Amino acid sequence: MTQRWIMHLDIDAFFASIEKVRNPHLIGKPVIVGSGVIASCCYTARRHGLSAGMNLSEARRICPQVIILAGNYPVYKAFAERIWEICHDITPAVDTLLDDAYLDLTGVTRLYGSLLQMAQKLQANIRQVTGLAVTLGLGTSRTVARLASAAGKPNGVRLVEAGSERAFLEDLPVEKLPGVGRKRAEILHKLNIHTIDDLADLPAGSLEQIFGANGTSLYERSQGRDSQVLNANKIPRTISRETSFHADTIDRSKIEAMLYYLTERTMKTLRELKLLTKTVTVKIRYSDGPGDKSTARLPQATALDSEAFDQALRLLNRLYTRRVALHGVGVVLSNFSLAAAEQPGLFDYDDRNHIDLYIALDAIRQKHGYRALVTGPSIQLLNHLPQDDQGFVLRTPSLTK
Numbered sequence: 487m488t489q490r491w492i493m494h495l496d497i498d499a500f501f502a503s504i505e506k507v508r509n510p511h512l513i514g515k516p517v518i519v520g521s522g523v524i525a526s527c528c529y530t531a532r533r534h535g536l537s538a539g540m541n542l543s544e545a546r547r548i549c550p551q552v553i554i555l556a557g558n559y560p561v562y563k564a565f566a567e568r569i570w571e572i573c574h575d576i577t578p579a580v581d582t583l584l585d586d587a588y589l590d591l592t593g594v595t596r597l598y599g600s601l602l603q604m605a606q607k608l609q610a611n612i613r614q615v616t617g618l619a620v621t622l623g624l625g626t627s628r629t630v631a632r633l634a635s636a637a638g639k640p641n642g643v644r645l646v647e648a649g650s651e652r653a654f655l656e657d658l659p660v661e662k663l664p665g666v667g668r669k670r671a672e673i674l675h676k677l678n679i680h681t682i683d684d685l686a687d688l689p690a691g692s693l694e695q696i697f698g699a700n701g702t703s704l705y706e707r708s709q710g711r712d713s714q715v716l717n718a719n720k721i722p723r724t725i726s727r728e729t730s731f732h733a734d735t736i737d738r739s740k741i742e743a744m745l746y747y748l749t750e751r752t753m754k755t756l757r758e759l760k761l762l763t764k765t766v767t768v769k770i771r772y773s774d775g776p777g778d779k780s781t782a783r784l785p786q787a788t789a790l791d792s793e794a795f796d797q798a799l800r801l802l803n804r805l806y807t808r809r810v811a812l813h814g815v816g817v818v819l820s821n822f823s824l825a826a827a828e829q830p831g832l833f834d835y836d837d838r839n840h841i842d843l844y845i846a847l848d849a850i851r852q853k854h855g856y857r858a859l860v861t862g863p864s865i866q867l868l869n870h871l872p873q874d875d876q877g878f879v880l881r882t883p884s885l886t887k
Contacts, residue, residue, distance in 0.1 A: 489648055491601060493589040494623040494631035495573065495608075497566070498640040500585035501526030501557050504565050507617035516549050518542075519557040521879060522732055526557070529640055559876050569612055569620070576608060586635075588628055605643045626651060629664055629707040636662070651710025656683035665704050670697065682708050722759070727751045728816025729880040732871070734773035736811045743866035745802055747878060748817045749795045750864065754848055756819060762787035765821035766794055768801035773811040780805050787823055790840055791862070794819070 497503065501519035506512045506528065516531035518524045524540045534549040545552055570587060573580045576598070579590035591601065598604040605622045612620050623635025624645040631646075633655065638644035646654045655663075661671045663682050673696065679685050685693075686708040693701030706712055727748040735741060745768070756763055764787045771777035780801045788794060798817055806812065850858055856877035860868060864878075871878040 488593050490626055491591040491594070492625055492628050492631040493591050493605065494586065494625075494628070494635040495569075495589065496586040496621045496623075496635045496639065497569065498619045498621055499526060499528045500566075501562055502528035502531070502555075503618050504562055505555050505557075507565075508561070512553060516552045517555065518545060518552055519555050521556055522730060556879070565616055565618065568616055569618070572608070572612055572615060576604070588631065591624075602643060602645055605645070609641075609643060625654075625710070627707075627710060627712045629712050630654065630710050632664060633658065633662060646710075652683075652686065655708065655710055656681065656686070658682045660685050663704065663707055665700065665707060670704075722822070724818050724820045725752045725755050725759075725763075726816060726818040728769060728814060728818075730771075730814040731812065734811035734813050736809075739863075739866050740870065741802070741806070741812055741815060742799065743863045744815055745798055745817065746791075746795055746862050747864035747867060748815065749798050750791045750862070751877070752817055752819050753789065753791045753794055753844070754851070756822075757789050757844065757848055760825045761822045762789050762825050763794065763819040763822055764788075765819070766797045766801065767818040767820065768798050768805060769814075769816040769818065770802070770805050770812055771814040772808060773813045777814075778805050783821070789825060789844070791844060792840070795862070 502517045505517055505519060514530065516534050516536065517528045518531050518536060519526040520542060522542060524536060524538050524542065524545060527536050527538050527540075531545075531549065531552060534552070536545050536549055536552065542554060545554070566582070566585065570580060570582050573582075573587060573589055577589050577591060577594055581588040591604070594604070598607075601624050605624060609620055609622055612618060619641040621635050621639045621641060622643045623631045623633065623638055624643070625631040625634050626646075626648050630651050634644040634646050658681060660666055660674050660679055660682055663685065666674070674680075674685065679688070685704065688705070690702055690705040693705045695701065697704060703712070729744070729748065731740070731744070753763075763784070765781060765783050767779055767781040769777065769779040782797055782801055784793060784797055794817075802815075847859055847861065857873040867878055871880070873879065
């Protein structure tokens with residue numbers, strides 16, 4: 487049986503690195519990209535104590551010489567797409583995200599020789615073509631490959647040999663394991679589980695009792711295994727957009743306007759993928775720190791902005807109960823199905839005019855830029871936020887995941 491091999495590729499300090507490639511005078515200087523908070527932080531800036539998510543005013547206080555750039559998403563996207571093209575020269579099975587990707591290399595060594603040599607050649611090729619440094623992790627699963635790349639940063643190549651997965655994972659903090667977020671980590675810590683090795687010693691049934699179906703996935707990952715197949719055309723688990731406000735706000739019209747804007751951005755991506763969504767989640771974060779989220783299923787699967795937003799608005803009204811300003815808001819779509827499989831024909835709605843309208847809006851924005859049309863409650867944002875071709879310039883990157 488052919489050994490399965492997965493590579494995880496991570497573009498180092500993505501936005502900030504591109505800015506240094508575009509302007510060599512920035513090399514060696516602390517550079518961050520963001521508006522309101524840091525979206526990307528070069529390694530020089532990190533050595534000064536800066537990190538992604540930090541408020542820009544705090545960044546200036548810690549590092550007065552920091553260079554702050556607003557960023558240009560279309561440029562970043564073009565760089566990423568060029569890197570993915572190079573990856574496709576090696577294997578057709580490339581699963582791309584914003585600044586990282588998984589490559590299925592199973593069987594590829596027959597053509598290219600050793601995995602390490604192939605990875606180093608890929609790394610050098612990307613550097614030559616784009617000027618960017620990437621870190622590569624190689625393992626027998628997505629989980630191991632991802633953690634190997636984290637261990638190799640920056641600009642490294644790390645290979646975890648088949649059979650050594652458990653030894654590689656055992657001393658890592660349990661928070662490093664994909665799928666273990668803050669809340670799950672808190673639960674595990676209360677059970678005296680602090681490392682991935684501690685987690686791996688638990689029976690799969692016990693984890694399933696604690697976390698449901700996700701417990702089985704966590705168990706498999708703790709063993710260095712996963713069964714997720716790479717497929718460039720696979721249906722994503724979620725499509726999300728979220729942002730912080732430029733200034734914390736209690737203004738419901740501004741909050742609802744941003745909620746609508748984020749909803750229509752997610753729905754545009756949904757239609758591009760020819761999907762329908764059955765579930766909407768809304769997330770909020772208060773100015774004093776705590777956050778909350780709520781999820782609801784739609785009466786029927788949809789690709790209409792209006793139906794998704796109506797549900798999102800009901801969720802917001804359910805969530806926003808404190809007399810405290812909001813710092814941020816987000817929308818997550820999930821539970822997808824293919825439109826053609828759900829309906830007799832693609833987007834074959836009873837009210838055909840509505841879906842035709844949204845498809846027409848998508849086409850106009852695709853051709854002329856997202857700012858070409860501002861619709862619905864998001865019109866309220868026109869007096870408060872600047873725009874570029876990609877739409878409103880938000881405080882934090884609102885990029886589809």
